[in-house]
Amino acid sequence: MQSTEILETMKAYFAGKQPVEVMDNFPQQSPRALLQESLDVVDFVVYLEEELGRDIDINQLGEALLNKNFGELSAEVARILTEE
Numbered sequence: 001m002q003s004t005e006i007l008e009t010m011k012a013y014f015a016g017k018q019p020v021e022v023m024d025n026f027p028q029q030s031p032r033a034l035l036q037e038s039l040d041v042v043d044f045v046v047y048l049e050e051e052l053g054r055d056i057d058i059n060q061l062g063e064a065l066l067n068k069n070f071g072e073l074s075a076e077v078a079r080i081l082t083e084e
Helices: 003-014 020-024 038-052 058-067 070-083
Strands: none
Touching: 003 020, 003 038, 003 070, 038 058, 058 070
16 A cells, blocks of 8 residues: 555544644644544544554554654555555
8 A cells, every 4th residue: 555545544534623724734744743642543543444454553653653744654654554
């Protein structure tokens, strides 16, 4: 699965939940800023798993969720899914 497809799936999760300004610049947004509570992170990962039809080990994403933007995170998810 391509990172662009994953990025669009991630963006769809936030549609209607975030202001237009955030959505227009979504790839550069920080997951840390938009997923402020641990339950938000879990809900986001479960959403990705359901939409992508694949299990995602949240522990593999830990550092990326904290230190990368959504564009970089989508590439990391694509890499993880390719390795499985």
